[in-house]
Amino acid sequence: MGWLEVTTNFFRRIFLGLFELLHIPTAEWIIGIPLEIKYNIFSKLKFGRFSAQSQIDQYVEKFKAKRKQSRLQQKGDEEMGGVDGILPKPVAIVTGASSGIGYETAKALVEAGFCTVLACRNESAAVNAIHMINKNRKDIEDPDAGVCEFMELDLTSFSSISKFIYTFKAKYDRLDVLVNNAGLAGSPYNTTTEGIEIHFGTNHIGHFILTNGLLDMLKTTSIEFADGINNNPRIIIVASAVHYDVTYDKELVTDRSKYKPFKNYQFSKLANVMYANELSRRLYEEDSKNKVTVNSLHPGIVYTNATRHFSMVKYAVIRALCLALFLHPRAGALTTIKLALSDEVNDISGKYFERGLELAPSKIAQDQENWSDLWLFTEELIASNSA
Numbered sequence: 001m002g003w004l005e006v007t008t009n010f011f012r013r014i015f016l017g018l019f020e021l022l023h024i025p026t027a028e029w030i031i032g033i034p035l036e037i038k039y040n041i042f043s044k045l046k047f048g049r050f051s052a053q054s055q056i057d058q059y060v061e062k063f064k065a066k067r068k069q070s071r072l073q074q075k076g077d078e079e080m081g082g083v084d085g086i087l088p089k090p091v092a093i094v095t096g097a098s099s100g101i102g103y104e105t106a107k108a109l110v111e112a113g114f115c116t117v118l119a120c121r122n123e124s125a126a127v128n129a130i131h132m133i134n135k136n137r138k139d140i141e142d143p144d145a146g147v148c149e150f151m152e153l154d155l156t157s158f159s160s161i162s163k164f165i166y167t168f169k170a171k172y173d174r175l176d177v178l179v180n181n182a183g184l185a186g187s188p189y190n191t192t193t194e195g196i197e198i199h200f201g202t203n204h205i206g207h208f209i210l211t212n213g214l215l216d217m218l219k220t221t222s223i224e225f226a227d228g229i230n231n232n233p234r235i236i237i238v239a240s241a242v243h244y245d246v247t248y249d250k251e252l253v254t255d256r257s258k259y260k261p262f263k264n265y266q267f268s269k270l271a272n273v274m275y276a277n278e279l280s281r282r283l284y285e286e287d288s289k290n291k292v293t294v295n296s297l298h299p300g301i302v303y304t305n306a307t308r309h310f311s312m313v314k315y316a317v318i319r320a321l322c323l324a325l326f327l328h329p330r331a332g333a334l335t336t337i338k339l340a341l342s343d344e345v346n347d348i349s350g351k352y353f354e355r356g357l358e359l360a361p362s363k364i365a366q367d368q369e370n371w372s373d374l375w376l377f378t379e380e381l382i383a384s385n386s387a
């Protein structure tokens, strides 16, 4: 990461610490967002609209080179009478890959050579995304090139999640990267199929069931496919910096009278960070040599469909401002792509990232008692809402 990311995170760290010391709870609005907008403007001025493109290309190229190296190594082993066969492609799942940050993430993973599953609820949007990813690709004939496919996943429905896990496991024998990216923000009050508040239900509970259901496969991938491509199967959870401004209040989920669209979104993103930390802790506790890593991140302030529930965005002038001041989704995918592909984060787990760099999450999100309480609360909600 460059000086712009380093200095932005440096100032962010200082201000977050200062505001925490002064017990001022609104650091995001006063400092975080202006600092991010400043970062967005500078990075666009310096690198253009797709500001992160060259860094993404570097992560992709380095990963491809690593695969090539691994193939050469295998060929050498074959000549020595060792391993035979072709190296399998690494496999990734990206939830909500039909648009925005998820789409750009899936595109980069395909370019890096992954067999990438676009786990989406809207088939036609996903098929269109696949068409866009494959358009103008020059490597399509290359046996090492990545491929992508759609698999249906609606995170608001327990049965859809179970069906996805079943279908995925029936088709694939490895999982190298799971990107929990799908999310909704600022929706009017609604519930999932099972009756759970929609932000918590989709952004946290849906991904909790999905990840825990795929965990055995991530673990076996690190053992059975230690082929030098990706020895650390990775779980990447797209959270948000809005988690800094919310308290750990479970009644936001259980008491409808407390419902506020943005506050509930913030709470679901706090849960994302805490779940990543707790899952990482549990994996380590289970086996300290475990190779599966779990990290969470904030993608930046990015202009995507996520703004659809915010009424201000209906004005053309606001849309133009967003376009100018927010990051392009490709730049918003940079941290996810780094966490998926880079050797720089091998063995790093239970951490939170912004602009590709590690940052301390909120004090609430660092509290281990909150992590285990959230885990129990989640399991209880799932049990009490299951048919």
Ligand SMILES: NC(=O)c1ccc[n+]([C@@H]2O[C@H](COP(=O)([O-])OP(=O)(O)OC[C@H]3O[C@@H](n4cnc5c(N)ncnc54)[C@H](OP(=O)(O)O)[C@@H]3O)[C@@H](O)[C@H]2O)c1
Pocket (backbone or CB within 6 Å): 095, 096, 097, 098, 099, 100, 101, 102, 119, 120, 121, 122, 125, 153, 154, 155, 156, 180, 181, 182, 183, 184, 185, 202, 238, 239, 240, 241, 298, 299, 300, 301, 302, 303, 304, 305, 306, 307, 329
């Ligand atoms: N944009 C930002 O500034 C920003 C900032 C911080 C964090 N984030 C996080 O970044 C992630 C990606 O958001 P984005 O900005 O790229 O927004 P986006 O373009 O709206 O993408 C969200 C994706 O999630 C999918 N999704 C929503 N509900 C789903 C469900 N029940 N089941 C399956 N998929 C579902 C959407 O599918 P449909 O099209 O079918 O709805 C869409 O593909 C989210 O987790 C968001 O919270 C974004």
